[in-house]
Structure formats: C-alpha cells, structure tokens
Amino acid sequence: MxxxxxxxxxxxxxxxxxxxxxxxxxxxxxxxxxxxxxxxxxxxxxxxTKDKLFDAIFEKKIKVFIGSLLQIGHEDLPFEEKLKKKIESHFDAIKEDPRLPLFFFGEINSNPKRMESIREIIGDLPQMVLVQMQKELDEEISKGNVRPMTVYDLLLSIVSLNIIVFLAEPMFKTITKISDEEFSKLRERRKKENVEIILRSLKP
Amino acid sequence: MxxxxxxxxxxxxxxxxxxxxxxxxxxxxxxxxxxxxxxxxxxxxxxxTKDKLFDAIFEKKIKVFIGSLLQIGHEDLPFEEKLKKKIESHFDAIKEDPRLPLFFFGEINSNPKRMESIREIIGDLPQMVLVQMQKELDEEISKGNVRPMTVYDLLLSIVSLNIIVFLAEPMFKTITKISDEEFSKLRERRKKENVEIILRSLKP
DNA sequence: GCATTATTTAATAGACTTATTAAATAAAGT
DNA sequence: ACTTTATTTAATAAGTCTATTAAATAATGC
Missing domain, CATH: 1.10.10.60 (Homeodomain-like)
Structure with a gap:
C-alpha cells in the first residue's frame, strides 16, 4: 500500500x-x-471516532463554501463587476460540489452544536466576507448608485439564488420529467440569470 | 384513552x-x-411500517408546500398583484412550518424513490401550478410587460428566495450572533423584499 | 354475562451500529 | 538479524434499530 x-x-x-x-x-x-x-x-x-472524521470533512467544506464569496485580487474593478465575480465564483464552487448546500443546512440543522464548535475553527472567514461586502455596498449606497440595503439581505439573496438549482434538482426532475441535458442547460442559464436578478435588485 | x-x-x-x-x-x-x-x-x-407512517406525513406536507403556489380566487387581479399574492402565500406556508424546505430537499435527496411513488399520489398539483403560472406569464410577455422568461426560472427564483431565510436560520444565527428578535425582523423584511426582487427581475 | 373485537404491552428475533480489544502482518531503524 | 513501530485484521462488547409474536387488558355487541 x-x-x-x-x-x-x-x-x-x-x-x-x-x-x-x-x-x-x-x-x-x-x-x-x-x-x-x-x-x-x-x-x-x-x-x-466517526465524529472526528466527520468534523474534519465538514470544516474543510464549509471553508470552501464561505470562502468562495470572498473574492480577492479584483479591488480595482467597478462594484457591479466585483459583485458579478463573487456571485459567479460562489455558483462555481457549488457546481464543483453540488451537494454542499444540502450537506450544510442538513447537518447544521440536525446538530446545531457542530456549528458552534466549527465556528471557532473557521475563525474570521465569515466576518471577512461580511465586512468586505459591507464596505463595498455602503460606498455604492452613499454614492446613490444602489438603493439602501443591508449586507445580510444581499448575501441571503445571492446564496439563495445560487443554491436552488442544486438543491431542487431531484424534486425538479421528478416533477418536470426534464432530461439531464435540458437540466444542464437550465443550470447554466441560472448562473447568468442570478447575476441579472441581483443587479436589478440593487438599482435605486 | x-x-x-x-x-x-x-x-x-x-x-x-x-x-x-x-x-x-x-x-x-x-x-x-x-x-x-x-x-x-x-x-x-x-x-x-415506519415507511408507511412517513409516507403519509410526507404526502400531506408536500401538498401544502406545492399547493401554496396555486393561488385561487384572484383571477381578476392584475398580473403583478396575483404574483405578489402567490409569493406571499408561499412564504406564509413555509413560515407556518419552517422546517418544510429542508425536510423535502433532504428526504428526496436521501431517497429519490420516495418522490417517484409520491408523484402518483399528488397527481396534477404540480402541473396545475406550472400551467397556471405559464399562462399568466406568457400573456404578460406577449403584451411586452414582462421580459421573455420561462416559468421554471420564475418559479425557481420565487421558491429560492422564499426558503432561504428558514433554511439558513441556524447557520445565520451562529455566524452573525444576531438575536432571535432581530432575526424575526429580518424574516419579515425578507417577505416584502422577495416580492420586490421578483417584480424587478421581470421588468423588460 | 359472554363472546367478539380493538387496543396495548412485554418479549424477542435478527440485523445493524460504533468502538475497543488483542493478535497478526508489514516496514523501518540500527 | 533483531527490535521497534506502523498498519491491518478478526472478534466481540454493548448498544441501537425495525418488525413480529403471543399474551393481556379494555371496549363493544348481543
């Protein structure tokens, strides 16, 4: 071996x-x-133990999921472009691992204590995402380019739109009897659509 | 007894x-x-059996979930108003039973066969939702009031935005350390926000 | 009151679970 | 070659799970 x-x-x-x-x-x-x-x-x-094995995996995956929203190396781009990149990199991170959303929401729900203990391990990551986006968002709002909105609302909308196509795949396919091929097309369309929806939602 | x-x-x-x-x-x-x-x-x-007991419950709940998107008795209202009512009634159905989204997506994922067998039982309900919305949507598109869009995209967006606040509650609270009270406010704000986001997304 | 039916329980079969033990094998160090 | 260490296995303890059985109790019909 x-x-x-x-x-x-x-x-x-x-x-x-x-x-x-x-x-x-x-x-x-x-x-x-x-x-x-x-x-x-x-x-x-x-x-x-099974628990320790699981925690190691859970920790790694949640870092990928949250970290994908922390876009770096594009500070010079205009706000809308930065946001577009964030949304797309988040979408791609999930596409890489389509079961991620259900995995997190499911496991955190069935064992909230797990999230508590993981919180310390992932550290500042979520705060960094929030603070970075907060800063960019507030600046645009003060310039009058974006209607007043909290960073929580923006993040919830992004995550929500990005996860649905992966979360609902089995249910959606059963109900619509759509082919795998057709579904793939729909999934790719959603990526663009999500950016469009978010940008429209920000207009003053 | x-x-x-x-x-x-x-x-x-x-x-x-x-x-x-x-x-x-x-x-x-x-x-x-x-x-x-x-x-x-x-x-x-x-x-x-445990399975039969579960199926009876699953069937009941999925009817509530899907049925809440089938608004009735408002045929005379303008398109935007009808849509608003649909979104809100769907949101309220979930609020009534906040674990519904995770329940469906989780159970269907862990046992796709269950969905197959339930499909026959729930019958036309999903088709009715789709057809009804398709009709209303196409009419508006042909009038030029709404940009071209499939009923699947619209439905995915609505469901997605409506479930996120319930799905993410445990994760969100752990990360943001927001109080229960603050979270309740946010949840109520989301209901309006979701309608706003959807209506904006339809503009030509 | 007595027989029939419905409700409820205790006991248990049989399968599966995690985790630990001690023993076996393989690898590396000197 | 011999010892120490790392890897791997078989066996098993102690617990859980679903489902079935036969027996006990309660309710109902006549």
Missing amino acids: SAEEKMEITILKVATRLFLEKGFKATSTTEIAKEAGCNQALVHYYYR | SAEEKMEITILKVATRLFLEKGFKATSTTEIAKEAGCNQALVHYYYR
Missing part, C-alpha cells in the same frame, strides 16, 4: 463522498471501510 | 413533529412511541 494511495487518504476520500451524499447519520463506518477496501476498525484507527 | 386524544392520532402528530425536525433516518419508532406515551409496538400496530 505504498505504490497505491495511502489507505488513510482513501478512507478520507470515501468518507467525504459518502457523508456528502447521504449525511452523517446515514453513513456508517462499516460502509466507509467497505468502499475504501479495508477493515472497519482501520477507520477508527486513523480517525478515532 | 377516549376522553383523551386517540393514541393513533397522537402517534401521527408526534411522528410529524419528529420527522420534520430530524428527518426519517434519525427518527426511530421507539422515540415516537416514547414521546407519544405508548409502547413501540403500537406504532407498528397502527401504521405497520
């Missing part, structure tokens, strides 16, 4: 996939071991 | 609360029985 991938890593990858797909409760360490190709005890040997 | 509420009903109520709170997998018939104040076997006596 040295030419091959280290089993410790394989376990983590399999666990990531399964936790994201089915959530904490519905995934067993037995199943993780089976898919990784090892004994169930090995999962506990490397990660001690 | 006849002056009191019938145990069959109590079980259903408790099960509804627990399934909505924690989902199918995380809720045991043992727990339902305990909270209802009866023996675990009685849950199976009345509802045979």
Whole structure:
C-alpha cells in the first residue's frame, strides 16, 4: 500500500463522498471501510471516532463554501463587476460540489452544536466576507448608485439564488420529467440569470 | 384513552413533529412511541411500517408546500398583484412550518424513490401550478410587460428566495450572533423584499 | 354475562451500529 | 538479524434499530 494511495487518504476520500451524499447519520463506518477496501476498525484507527472524521470533512467544506464569496485580487474593478465575480465564483464552487448546500443546512440543522464548535475553527472567514461586502455596498449606497440595503439581505439573496438549482434538482426532475441535458442547460442559464436578478435588485 | 386524544392520532402528530425536525433516518419508532406515551409496538400496530407512517406525513406536507403556489380566487387581479399574492402565500406556508424546505430537499435527496411513488399520489398539483403560472406569464410577455422568461426560472427564483431565510436560520444565527428578535425582523423584511426582487427581475 | 373485537404491552428475533480489544502482518531503524 | 513501530485484521462488547409474536387488558355487541 505504498505504490497505491495511502489507505488513510482513501478512507478520507470515501468518507467525504459518502457523508456528502447521504449525511452523517446515514453513513456508517462499516460502509466507509467497505468502499475504501479495508477493515472497519482501520477507520477508527486513523480517525478515532466517526465524529472526528466527520468534523474534519465538514470544516474543510464549509471553508470552501464561505470562502468562495470572498473574492480577492479584483479591488480595482467597478462594484457591479466585483459583485458579478463573487456571485459567479460562489455558483462555481457549488457546481464543483453540488451537494454542499444540502450537506450544510442538513447537518447544521440536525446538530446545531457542530456549528458552534466549527465556528471557532473557521475563525474570521465569515466576518471577512461580511465586512468586505459591507464596505463595498455602503460606498455604492452613499454614492446613490444602489438603493439602501443591508449586507445580510444581499448575501441571503445571492446564496439563495445560487443554491436552488442544486438543491431542487431531484424534486425538479421528478416533477418536470426534464432530461439531464435540458437540466444542464437550465443550470447554466441560472448562473447568468442570478447575476441579472441581483443587479436589478440593487438599482435605486 | 377516549376522553383523551386517540393514541393513533397522537402517534401521527408526534411522528410529524419528529420527522420534520430530524428527518426519517434519525427518527426511530421507539422515540415516537416514547414521546407519544405508548409502547413501540403500537406504532407498528397502527401504521405497520415506519415507511408507511412517513409516507403519509410526507404526502400531506408536500401538498401544502406545492399547493401554496396555486393561488385561487384572484383571477381578476392584475398580473403583478396575483404574483405578489402567490409569493406571499408561499412564504406564509413555509413560515407556518419552517422546517418544510429542508425536510423535502433532504428526504428526496436521501431517497429519490420516495418522490417517484409520491408523484402518483399528488397527481396534477404540480402541473396545475406550472400551467397556471405559464399562462399568466406568457400573456404578460406577449403584451411586452414582462421580459421573455420561462416559468421554471420564475418559479425557481420565487421558491429560492422564499426558503432561504428558514433554511439558513441556524447557520445565520451562529455566524452573525444576531438575536432571535432581530432575526424575526429580518424574516419579515425578507417577505416584502422577495416580492420586490421578483417584480424587478421581470421588468423588460 | 359472554363472546367478539380493538387496543396495548412485554418479549424477542435478527440485523445493524460504533468502538475497543488483542493478535497478526508489514516496514523501518540500527 | 533483531527490535521497534506502523498498519491491518478478526472478534466481540454493548448498544441501537425495525418488525413480529403471543399474551393481556379494555371496549363493544348481543
């Protein structure tokens, strides 16, 4: 097991996939071991408990999700362009991992304490996102380019519009009987549409 | 147990609360029985299996959720007013039962077959919502009052904006440390804001 | 009152869960 | 080559879960 991938890593990858797909409760360490190709005890040997294994994964993913809203290296662009980039990078981060939204909202709901303990680990990240956007937004409002609005409202709208197409995919496909191909088109259209909706919503 | 509420009903109520709170997998018939104040076997006596009990509840709730988008008795109102009523009635239906969105998206994701079998039971309801809105929308587009847009896009936007505040409540409160009172205000503001965002998004 | 039916319980089968143990094998260090 | 350390497994404890059984109690019909 040295030419091959280290089993410790394989376990983590399999666990990531399964936790994201089915959530904490519905995934067993037995199943993780089976898919990784090892004994169930090995999962506990490397990660001690199912909880610790999960937390490591959860932490990594929430950083990706929140961090995608913190656009860097575009300070010189005009407000609308910066915002467009934020929305699109957030959308792309979710597209990379379409189960992310349900994963977070589901796991935080079923175990609010988890979020508390993760809060300390992710640190300033959420604050940075809020402060950065707050600053940019307030400036535009004072210039009269944007109608008065809180940063919370703006963020909620962005996240909301960006997650829906991924969140609703199974329900949507069942109801509309739309093909996978058609759905892909719709998803790509939504990315542009979301930017359009947000920009329109800001006009004074 | 006849002056009191019938145990069959109590079980259903408790099960509804627990399934909505924690989902199918995380809720045991043992727990339902305990909270209802009866023996675990009685849950199976009345509802045979955990699955059947769940399906009965799921079906009821999805009808409420989808049905709230089918506004009736306002055919004479102008388009924007009808749309406003739809958005608000959908928002209110969720407010009545804030765990509804996570419940659906979570359960459908973790068991897509469930949705398939429920599809037959709920019947035309989703089609009615789609057709009704399609008709109203196309009319406005042909009159030039609304920019070209599919009914899917409109519906996705509405549902998305309406669910986010309920879906994100635990995450949002942890990150922002906002008080319950402040959050209530924000939630009420969102209801108006959502109507505003949607109407702006339709302008030609 | 007695028989029939409905409601409820205790007990348990059988499967699955996480986590720990001790033992086996492989790798590395000297 | 021998010891120490890391990796892996089998076995199992202790608990949970759903579903079924047979037996007990309560309600109803006649």
